[in-house]
Amino acid sequence: MKQLIQILLLASLVGCGTGHDWHGKDISGLMPDLAFTLTDEHGDEVTAADYSGNNILIYFGFTQCPDICPTALAKLAAAMRKLPEDVQQRTVILFVSVDPDRDTPAQLGEYTAAFHPRMIGLTGSQQQLQTLTRRYRITYGYDKPDSAGQYNVSHSSAIFAFDRAQQVRLLLRDDLGVEQLYADILQLDTL
């Protein structure tokens, strides 16, 4: 019975605001803080702690993504460029490739550099990637390769935002515009 009441209370809390006026969905408390072990663009192993002190925006995709990833990343980069220089310096966009077979660290470096200097490409083993995606209740999957060995990848379309203490804050859907992303990142920086 006690558990049922807890569940009902939780149900009523989901979706309630916390005084902030976000364009994204407030998911603070609904999901755990940031934690991962992945490989960066230089081939070095990195963990979430390596980015502490930054506002962190994470997006999952793959570099051969035809439209969804480039659109989302271009909007995010545009929103970043609008921010004051000091806010940009303490904000980082992590692009996590869930296609490690095709996306090498070097390729990721070239890909992210085209969007914004504060964007970093990460990837990892299937196990490392699954540990991270499961933590945020998201997933990814692959099509069967065609005759040329090419295949499509399904992945999360949302941007997950963490404050400078690496606590989960926002889920930014991909239908948000540059202005809305800009406003939310600016507000994230004040937390």
Added chain:
Amino acid sequence: MADWLAFFIPWEFSLLVQISIWGSLWLYVRGLRSTDSKPGAGSILAFVLGLLLMYLVTQTHFDYWSQYMFFVHRGQHLVLHHLAPFLLALAAPVPILAAGLPGRVKDFWQQRRLARQWWRSLYAFLQHPAVACVLFVGLIYFWLTPEIHFDAMLNQRLYWLMNWSMALDGLLFWWLMLERGSGGITPRLGYGLRILLLAAIMPPQIILGARLAFSEQVWFDVYAVCGRAWPLEPLTDQQLGGLLTWIPAAMMSVIAALVVLRFLLHTPAQSAPIHANS
């Protein structure tokens, strides 16, 4: 590990589900051993199959696909809300389960007069024909409200609350429809009324399923937000889910009506129920 074995590893292990399913099976086997009036093989099969289906869709890799693919999720609810509870109710397992209940538990329950009264009135309310139908259809609509669906898929506790509510309500509803005068506290509805109720729950399910199947817009973006289990066009996913909500779900009413007709034809006139409030 072989792929087929990996399928049986629960995606999200639930102690409550494990205890409920294996506990029910244990009670049933105990009851079968200790009772003289054994049910037919068909009833036993229906009971075991119903439990097994509930287990398969919640405690295997099937649950992973249900969380990351809309149409599989609709299949999961078809089993939890329609098929498995229907089979369990068809088996009419209460006398066997009661026979399997350890004596101490029975005594304990017998001594709790207040709790029993409370349970009886709650049960009578839930099993009022109008309440039962509204609950049955209402829960489908409730969890398919886009904002609610989004949160349920994102939050683990809400997700479990959703699946439990579907399974328990399914049990309540099919129990009421397939009641056969076993002397329990389930109201004995007239057979005509049952067929009427079974027909009444069809149109709302057909409308919802057809709207999903024919919609040009994606209703539930949570599957894009969280990523799909494999690449599939969002609209295709939704159309398949709509078809599952529409056709097999409505077909269950037809099958149940046939079963009720069979009850009607095989029941001696004097023991047939007269009307709803008797």
